[in-house]
Amino acid sequence: MNLRHLTARFVSLLGEAGIRENEPMAAHTTFKTGGLADLMLLPRTEEGLVSVLRVLREENIPYHVIGRGSNLLVSDEGLRGAVVKLADGMDNIDICGNTVTAQTGAALKVLCLEAIRAGLAGLEFAGGIPGALGGAVCMNAGAYGGEMKDYLTSVRVIGRGLEICEIPASAMDFSYRHSAIMEKEYIVLGATFSLPFGDPRTGMEKMNELNARRREKQPLTYPSAGSTFKRPQGNYAGTLIESCGLKGFSIGGAQVSEKHAGFIINMGNAFSRDIYELILYVKEVVLKETGVVLEPEVKMLGEF
Incomplete structure (x- = not known):
């Protein structure tokens, strides 16, 4: 190059x-x-x-x-x-009535706050999810019973031929931590939501309550990528990992969080290799002990 x-x-x-x-x-x-x-x-x-x-x-x-x-x-x-x-500079949020249109780089917390202040409800679950709209739409991010797909009406994307198009949410094949964006190799430019009207005070209270629950149960003081594994059908990754005695287990500077076994955290001096090897080890032990195959939520880039 x-x-x-x-x-x-x-x-x-x-x-x-x-x-x-x-x-x-x-x-x-x-x-x-x-x-x-x-x-x-x-x-x-x-x-x-x-x-x-x-x-x-x-x-x-x-x-x-x-x-x-x-x-x-x-x-x-x-x-x-x-x-x-795609982050700063591609993070505009526009609200007109109950329609919210946001660019791909908009932080989810900011998007949630702007909607609440405008008297709109439905995105409170996203107020504590790190990251930006583009990745959240691609992965159909969710928490506490809410998902991105719930109020999405359309997604603006760049297609394989570099054409820009607006695709209705009904054509996005949304499911748990999945969308058609992955298979079609779209690049998300933005999304539009149609949200129900709500009381700003109630919305703020709900968001704050959910974020308090996060702080109580999740290791938010350490670097992580949130939940490391997707939720297996009929169970929870954290529950399975804890049942295998892996809570607190570490490789190098990476640890299965003692606070929530569904999180792998950087204790401060981890390398990516430590985290990667710990993910593989957790998968191996859980499969051997429970027969369940854990699938990482984390996307890996580069050579491992």
């Missing part, structure tokens, strides 16, 4: 502030681990993003598109090619 040549092309599209070379991915994931990305690109508009993607394809450069890194485990060896980060 001719980095100098590429940098010149991207400067013309994004300006110097939109390009970073040898960027530490530990600064862009909630696990706080990960090696260097050859190139990080920070488009601030849809047009800029499409232009960046077109250049990457023309130059045959491998790339990853990320949001706020709340569900990622990046290899200690870093990432070759480019990382396209």
Whole structure:
């Protein structure tokens, strides 16, 4: 990869502030681990993003598109090619009546607060979920009985041919931690919700109550990616892991949280390899002891 040549092309599209070379991915994931990305690109508009993607394809450069890194485990060896980060600058939220339209980089907490302040209900469950709208829509993120799909009306995406289109939520094939976005390799640009009207005070109380429950039960003071494993049918990952005596078990600086066994946390000095090996070990033990196959929620990027 001719980095100098590429940098010149991207400067013309994004300006110097939109390009970073040898960027530490530990600064862009909630696990706080990960090696260097050859190139990080920070488009601030849809047009800029499409232009960046077109250049990457023309130059045959491998790339990853990320949001706020709340569900990622990046290899200690870093990432070759480019990382396209959609966050600041692509985080606008617009509310008209009971219709909420937000860009992919909008933080879920901010989205929830803006909706509540506008007298709208339904997103209180998302007020404590880290990360941005794009990843949440892709994974149909949820908590405390709510999911992103509940009030979604449409999703704005970039397709494989770099065309921008608006797709109705009914065509998104939403299910538990799944959407059609994964199979179709869409890049989420934004989403529109139709929310019921509610009382702002009631909404704030509900969000605060759910967040208090999170603080009580989850290890939020340590870097993590939230729940490490998807919920197996008819059971809970944390319950199964705890039943296997793995609560507090550690490899290197990574630990199965003593507070909630469904979380693998960075105790402060973990490498991505520690976390990865601990995920594999937990899966192996749980399968052997219970016969249940745990599937990670965490997306892994790079070589492990």
